[in-house]
Amino acid sequence: DAGVIQSPRHEVTEMGQEVTLRCKPISGHNSLFWYRQTMMRGLELLIYFNNNVPIDDSGMPEDRFSAKMPNASFSTLKIQPSEPRDSAVYFCASRFEGTEAFFGQGTRLTVV
């Protein structure tokens, strides 16, 4: 398996633009997590899905953020409109049941 695949690896966008981050989890995994990592706040859990259903989105900072998981092999995290304070590295991770989670390489987002 190629592991968790995230795209794009880097994204530079202007304030106010819509940004969509993509994630392909490991085949057979039934839980998927979206995290945001910054120097100040570390690795923050934004939302997680179990069997494609959002279970906890209490970490989503505000209504500008939304996440979907239309099927077991694809998820998106959308920011609309983007702001400079959204600049961070966004990670997707997947796992099977309660076992260890595997992370993608992350998407480095810069909003100017």
Add this chain to the structure above:
Amino acid sequence: EDQVTQSPEALRLQEGESSSLNCSYTVSGLRGLFWYRQDPGKGPEFLFTLYSAGEEKEKERLKATLTKKESFLHITAPKPEDSATYLCAVQSTTGKLIFGQGTTLQVKP
């Protein structure tokens, strides 16, 4: 509220100088404690899972232990290639996976 606190924030060791990293947690029903290693520019990489107090896991120079309130990652005779950020995470009964801020380890030759 589930919480994970790691200490120290940063640790500098000489090659061969053993030490320990701490992870203290409060969680509503622990369903697993995980240790990860993260290298710059990469995603966290899984090291260990611990499920119950008294459990220990080892891998090369690393050994993880668990009590009811904290976990330790012991590093024996570290080498420069052990330099990385070490992250601790806990899983609650709801399935959430919450991470601490991490300990950045630098091992000098």
